[in-house]
Amino acid sequence: TGGVLSNVPGGLNQQMMDDEMRAVVTTARTFGRKVAAHAHGVEGVNAALRAGVDSIEHGTFTNEESFRLYKSSGAYYVPTLLAPAAALADGQRGALTQAQYDKARAAAGNAEKSFAEAIRRGVRIAFGTDTGVSPHGRNAEEFALMVRNGMSAALAIRSATVDASELLGISSKVGTIEAGKEADIIAVEGDPTQNVRL
DSSP states (O other), X not given: OOOSSOOOTTTTSOOSOHHHHHHHHHHHHHTTOOOEEEEOSHHHHHHHHHHTOSEEEEOOSOOHHHHHHHHHHTOEEEOOTHHHHHHHHHHHTTXXXXXXXXXXXXXXXXXXXXXXXXXXXXXXXXXXXXXXXXXXXXXXXXXXXXXXXXXXHHHHHHHHTHHHHHHHTOTTTSSSOOTTSOOOOOOOSSOTTTOTTO
């Protein structure tokens, strides 16, 4: 779909035809690739899930069919809660066009509602921030937004490690702390499963 910051006539609605999306997925599978769909609007989210994508990036607007499709397809939901929050803040300080600001306002509240419902429904979730919309270096703020909207801190951390590596198809190399795997580990003072902001 269109993006919050994109100036396109279709807004956040579906921008590819169903047969185009199926062709993209089929072609990707031929090359052993996965498909991530940038989708905000519910029609685009659902069409991409029906086409067989591996993940939805944003998934801002959802309905009952969305959650049924996530579950039946096994697709991951990559909520990027930080992106609409950052876009909304930009709009509030006058850095967006009116059309972008209108989309940011609509997206910010709906993103959190969709995420909270996805948790309740047991949808597979992987961490993502769309950093670039928000300033680089602040992407860890996504953890606090996930926890604020109903995910446990431990599962939020897992979404960025175990679950993200599974979505990307690289869990044999990264994602868990095991002998022989690549490591990128930090230590913090305190218990991040009790306070994810650590």
